[in-house]
Amino acid sequence: MILIKCPYCGERDQSEFTNGGEAHVIRPTNPKSLSDKDWGEYVFFRNNPKGIFYERWVHSHGCKKWFNAVRNTSTDQILKVYKVGDKRPDLSDFENTLKSPSGEPFVGSGNFAVKK
């Protein structure tokens, strides 16, 4: 269970929201010249990082507005919430303090290589 701060209503339980997958996916501007492979990429392939993820949410059981968030998928910590149309926030100075190479959290991990 996580809390999400809707930019319009404030902090609410995650169960009030619906996730809309990766944010900033742009529809190809040259559909006629696209290969099957490129179309496949656009339709089916989305980033799936363990770490910083830019994603869309809609406040379904509230104001029903869409907005974007940046979340660390290895801890569910929400780092930024911003409105649709706002510039994609730069998080290059975010320091991932997780110990493992693939971003395993120290707590709740079965990864003994990390725990040492």
Next chain:
Amino acid sequence: MRKKYSFLSLIKNAFTNNENWQKMWESPEPKKGYDVIIVGGGGHGLGTAYYLAKHHGIKNIAVIEKGWLGSGNTGRNTTIIRSNYLWDESAYLYDHAVKLWENLSKDLNYNMMFSQRGVLNLAHNEHDIKEIKRRVSANRLNGLDTMWLDKNEVKDLVPIMNTENLRYPVLGAAYQPRGGVARHDAVAWGYAMRADELGVDIIQNCEVKGIKTDNYKVEGVETTKGFIKSSKIGVVASGHTSVLAATAGVRLPLQSRPLQALVSEPIKPVINTVVMSNAVHAYVSQSDKGELVIGAGTDGYNSFTQRGGYDVIEETVRAIVELYPIFGKMKMLRQWGGIVDICPDASPIISKCDVEGLYFNCGWGTGGFKATPGSANVFAHTIANDEPHKINAPFALSRFSDGRLIDEHGAAAVAH
């Protein structure tokens, strides 16, 4: 087979408090290089190593696991086994697995506790009936043992089920008698033990940090125990497969989400089959220890936290209590989550890719336990021959550009 298990060895070890069982596999330090490296010590990865060594004569193999064997979804799942999928491709793949399950305890001389107690998929409305009957017909054309049961036949099989006084009454069900459950750990341990006997190095507590490639060819893996060389790498890391693929510059159409299960306090036998319902999103079976094993849904967003949201189990438990009022006052003992790799068409990817020597077995999402022996068997073939087996050829990565999707959302989206 060096390590033999029998009724006699059980009795003998009972007299010494079960403290003198032999070690099942060694834990060697990794060598400098291997002919094949399998990343991920779940059932599919260990099974792949076993079949590579047994059927394809490759002996210099390592399985690299970041935690302990079976610490991923193999050890976290609700162990439902069935093959009643809609499309021909899936029916062949999943039934290949069920056939191997039927002989696996013997093949590995290790008890898989495979119990073919049957699997029911409930219908609660007109649409369900049509969809399920269509699937039953498709299954029968593929020679599977699925059949349609009306409400009374369902009630005969599961007398504790409330079929009438609920929001979505039970109208009938698909039934596959050859389906059932098995012991999750035994699958990982059995394959590990026999692979070890065939010379496979099983390396635990060693995390693969990245896959090294040069000019679209694999060179080896960077691990927490140093670099290990290999020209063939099979990645079978379920929820973490796309993270590993990214280190080799490969993109996969997967999204990772927590999926939860829970078990109750143990009670006397009350339900001797597996019952699933897509419409009200609840499924249950009873373990040999007497616990109810209940599976919930996935969280609605990507996450690697391996916990799952409370609202998701609340929804499942609500449906369970309505379907089985007798469970209303039971206590739940444990809850946990696993990270599942969801594929857009709810079918797996067992495939080569653009990088030479790099193979993926992933996208099993919420329902890959049942496929473990079949998947491992055809994946070993794919790695050994650098060509897919005819059973897994349709499950190639290329289907996401040529459009030959194998849409199993009806058979696999909710049911596991």
